[in-house]
Amino acid sequence: MATAVQKITLSSARDIPFNKLVLSQSNVRRVKAGVSTEELAESIARRGLIQSLHVRPVLDADGAETGMFEVPAGGRRYRALELLMKQKRLGKTAPVPCVVSDAHSGVLIDEVSLVENMERAPLHPLDQFRAFQAMRDKGMTEEAIAAAFFIDVNVVKQRLRLVSVSPALLAIYADDGMKLEQLMAFTVSSDHDRQEQVWEAIKDGWQKEPYHIRRMLTETTVRAADKRAVFVGVEAYEAAGGIVLRDLFESDDGGWLQDAGLLDRLVAEKLKIVADEIAGEGWKWVEAALSFPYGHERGLRELVGATVDLTEEERATREALRNEYDRLEAEYAEADELPDEIDARLGEIEQALEAFEQRPAIYDPADIAIAGVFVSVDSDGSLSVDRGYVRPEDERPVDAEGDDTPEVDGGDGPVATPAVQRAVITIGGQPAEPEDDEEDGVKPLPERLVIELTAHRTLALRNAVAEHPDVAMTLLLHKLVSDTFRHTAPTGCLEANVRHIFFSAQSEELKDSAQASEIAERHGRWGDHVPADDQALWDWLSHLDDGTRLDLLAHCVSFGVNALFERPNPYGSGVSQHGLDVRLAQADRLARATGLDMVAAGWKPTVGNYLGRVTKPRILEAVREGAGQRAAGLIDHLKKGDMAKEAERLLADTGWLPEPLRLVDPDDGQAIEPGAEADAGDDAALPDFLSEDGDDEETDEIEDEDALTIAAE
Structure with missing residues (x-):
C-alpha cells in the first residue's frame, strides 16, 4: 500500500x-x-x-x-x-x-x-546587462537607468558595453566558460571576428589574463598617449574618420587609435603645414620628421642668433612674476601639500617665465639664406623646432686675402642672395614639393594601400578556392603534410584551423564586390543545411556524397586563405619576412592553380582604390603600361586630381593591375605586367578620340588639340 x-x-x-x-x-x-x-x-x-x-x-x-x-x-x-x-x-x-x-x-x-x-541569489551580470539593454531599447537613457537604480552612470555604460562582445563569447561567459574580467577585456574592440580569433588563440593556453586579451586586441593600434596622437589630437583624428577603441572597465589613458595609417598621414600633413610656415621665413631647407636619430646635426654648423632684448614692460612683468613665485613658495614652504589653486598658479608662473627665457633668436638674413631648420615631435607630443644649421656644401666660399667681396662661381661679381628663396622641404626624409613639381621617380606604394589591394586579392582567392575542390584538397593536404613532417615550416597562406582571417585594412568597396556577394550567398546556402548539434553534424557529413563533401571542404578551406601583406616584425610578434615571402608565394601558386584573374574578378583601378592614393609618377606609369605612352603624354600636364580622374577613364577597359594584384611568373619571379600589348601598339590601347589619324598634318594637329582638351576636362 x-x-x-x-x-x-x-x-x-x-x-x-x-x-x-x-x-x-x-x-x-x-x-x-x-x-x-x-x-x-x-x-x-x-x-x-x-x-x-x-x-x-x-x-x-x-x-x-x-x-x-x-x-x-x-x-x-x-x-x-x-x-x-x-x-x-x-x-x-x-x-x-x-x-x-x-x-x-x-x-x-x-x-x-x-x-x-x-538563499538570496545575486543577479548574474549578464542578466543585469540584458535588463539595462531592454530598458534602453524602450527609451530610457543611461542617466535615467542609473538614477532609477541609484548607481553611477559609468556602471550602466559598462554593462551596456557588453553588447559589443560577440554573442558566441557571451554564451561562453553565461556557461561559466570565462570570467567577467576576461569578458570585459573583449569590449575594447567591437569586431566580433577578431574577438573570437583572440579567444580561440588563448582559450586552451595558460595566458588568459585580461591584460593579455586587451594587448592582442589592440596590437595593431596606437595608444592615445603616443606622441603622434598627442601631436595631432584625438579630436582631429576622429574628425578625419578615425576610430578610437576605449575601455570603460580599466584606465586606458584615452584609448587606442585603430587606424595607424590615418594617424601617420595626419602627422605628416601637420608637419608639412608647420614646415611651410617656417619656410616662409626664408630658410634654404626645412627637414620635418616624427623624430631624428641621435647626432643628426653632426657635421653641421649651428648659427648663433641674437636674442631680442626685453622691453621695459616685459621686464616689469617678468620681475612681478618672479616676486609672486618667491612669495607663494615662502608662504607655503611648511605645508605638506600645496592647495590645488596654488599649485596650478605656480605652474602658470613657471610657464610664463620659461617663455621669457625661450624667446626666438634673430638671425642675419644672409645666414638664413644658406641655413635650414629641423622640425620634429618631442616625446610629449609637443612641436620641436631647431633653427639655424648650415650644411658644409652650403657654406660661403672663403674670401680671397685683401678682398672683401666674395666671388661668384664662374664670375667676378658679389654673391647675390635671391630676393625670394623657395625652401626645400622634406617630410620623413622624402621631398614634400607641391604636386606640380613632383619628382619623376616612382616611389613605393603606401603600405596601407598594399594591404587593401591584397585584401581584394585574398577575397578573390577564397572565392576561387571554393570553386576548385581539387585545389582546396591539395592546399589542405599540403598544409597538413607540412605540419606533420616539416615542423618548422612557416604558416603560409592557409591557417590550419581555418578561421576567418581578419582584414586589418580594407577599402569601402570590398564589402560590395562580386566576390563578397558570392561568398556570402554560398555560405548562406550551406548554412541552411548544416545541423547545429555536434552529433547531428557528424551524421550529416557522413551521408554526403563525395562531390558534395568536396564542395563543402573547398568552401570551408577557402575561409582560411590569407594572402594579405603585412609589415614583417623581426622581434617575434606577427609574421617574419620569410613567413611573409612564403605566404605570398603560396598565394601566387593558388592563383595559378585556380586560374584567378583579378581583372575577370572585377577589379578596376579607380580614383578611390588606387589612382587617388598614389603619386603622379605612379599614375603616369599605370597609364603608360595600360593605355600606352601617347595616352600618358596627353595627361602629364594635369593636376593630380584631374590626372587621377582621367587615368581612371583611360584604364577602365585595359585590364591593367598594380603590382600587388599581378601574377608572378614562376620562372623569373617577375610580376607579369598586364596591358603589355599596349606598348607594342599605342594606338590600339587609346580611346578612339585619342587615336584617330587625319588625312593631313593640319587635321592631325586639330585632333590632337581636341583630344588634349577632352583629357583635361
Whole structure:
C-alpha cells in the first residue's frame, strides 16, 4: 500500500497596518551591506514594495496574540518604510503586504531570518546587462537607468558595453566558460571576428589574463598617449574618420587609435603645414620628421642668433612674476601639500617665465639664406623646432686675402642672395614639393594601400578556392603534410584551423564586390543545411556524397586563405619576412592553380582604390603600361586630381593591375605586367578620340588639340 505524500501548507498573506509591525530582535542582519536604507526607501517610493515582509505574531506571557507582529525577515525593507513614514511620505496605518507565519511553528525565528538572507541569489551580470539593454531599447537613457537604480552612470555604460562582445563569447561567459574580467577585456574592440580569433588563440593556453586579451586586441593600434596622437589630437583624428577603441572597465589613458595609417598621414600633413610656415621665413631647407636619430646635426654648423632684448614692460612683468613665485613658495614652504589653486598658479608662473627665457633668436638674413631648420615631435607630443644649421656644401666660399667681396662661381661679381628663396622641404626624409613639381621617380606604394589591394586579392582567392575542390584538397593536404613532417615550416597562406582571417585594412568597396556577394550567398546556402548539434553534424557529413563533401571542404578551406601583406616584425610578434615571402608565394601558386584573374574578378583601378592614393609618377606609369605612352603624354600636364580622374577613364577597359594584384611568373619571379600589348601598339590601347589619324598634318594637329582638351576636362 503506497504511503500518502503529506502536503505542505504555505503561510497566509495579508495587509497589516505599519504601526502594528516591529523589527524582530532575532533578525540576523546587523552589518550594513548593499543598497543603503535611503536608496531602498526611494526605490519603494518609485516602484512600491516589490517583496512582502515575513512576519510572526507577537505573543504575550500567556501565549496569546497581542495584535502586534515582529519582522524577522525583511528588516531593511521595514527600516526603509519607517524612513518614509518619518518623512511624512507614508501613513502610520498604511497597509503593508506581509506573509504571516505560525507563531507556534517549530521553526526558530532566527532560522527564518538567516535563510531569507542566505538563499538570496545575486543577479548574474549578464542578466543585469540584458535588463539595462531592454530598458534602453524602450527609451530610457543611461542617466535615467542609473538614477532609477541609484548607481553611477559609468556602471550602466559598462554593462551596456557588453553588447559589443560577440554573442558566441557571451554564451561562453553565461556557461561559466570565462570570467567577467576576461569578458570585459573583449569590449575594447567591437569586431566580433577578431574577438573570437583572440579567444580561440588563448582559450586552451595558460595566458588568459585580461591584460593579455586587451594587448592582442589592440596590437595593431596606437595608444592615445603616443606622441603622434598627442601631436595631432584625438579630436582631429576622429574628425578625419578615425576610430578610437576605449575601455570603460580599466584606465586606458584615452584609448587606442585603430587606424595607424590615418594617424601617420595626419602627422605628416601637420608637419608639412608647420614646415611651410617656417619656410616662409626664408630658410634654404626645412627637414620635418616624427623624430631624428641621435647626432643628426653632426657635421653641421649651428648659427648663433641674437636674442631680442626685453622691453621695459616685459621686464616689469617678468620681475612681478618672479616676486609672486618667491612669495607663494615662502608662504607655503611648511605645508605638506600645496592647495590645488596654488599649485596650478605656480605652474602658470613657471610657464610664463620659461617663455621669457625661450624667446626666438634673430638671425642675419644672409645666414638664413644658406641655413635650414629641423622640425620634429618631442616625446610629449609637443612641436620641436631647431633653427639655424648650415650644411658644409652650403657654406660661403672663403674670401680671397685683401678682398672683401666674395666671388661668384664662374664670375667676378658679389654673391647675390635671391630676393625670394623657395625652401626645400622634406617630410620623413622624402621631398614634400607641391604636386606640380613632383619628382619623376616612382616611389613605393603606401603600405596601407598594399594591404587593401591584397585584401581584394585574398577575397578573390577564397572565392576561387571554393570553386576548385581539387585545389582546396591539395592546399589542405599540403598544409597538413607540412605540419606533420616539416615542423618548422612557416604558416603560409592557409591557417590550419581555418578561421576567418581578419582584414586589418580594407577599402569601402570590398564589402560590395562580386566576390563578397558570392561568398556570402554560398555560405548562406550551406548554412541552411548544416545541423547545429555536434552529433547531428557528424551524421550529416557522413551521408554526403563525395562531390558534395568536396564542395563543402573547398568552401570551408577557402575561409582560411590569407594572402594579405603585412609589415614583417623581426622581434617575434606577427609574421617574419620569410613567413611573409612564403605566404605570398603560396598565394601566387593558388592563383595559378585556380586560374584567378583579378581583372575577370572585377577589379578596376579607380580614383578611390588606387589612382587617388598614389603619386603622379605612379599614375603616369599605370597609364603608360595600360593605355600606352601617347595616352600618358596627353595627361602629364594635369593636376593630380584631374590626372587621377582621367587615368581612371583611360584604364577602365585595359585590364591593367598594380603590382600587388599581378601574377608572378614562376620562372623569373617577375610580376607579369598586364596591358603589355599596349606598348607594342599605342594606338590600339587609346580611346578612339585619342587615336584617330587625319588625312593631313593640319587635321592631325586639330585632333590632337581636341583630344588634349577632352583629357583635361
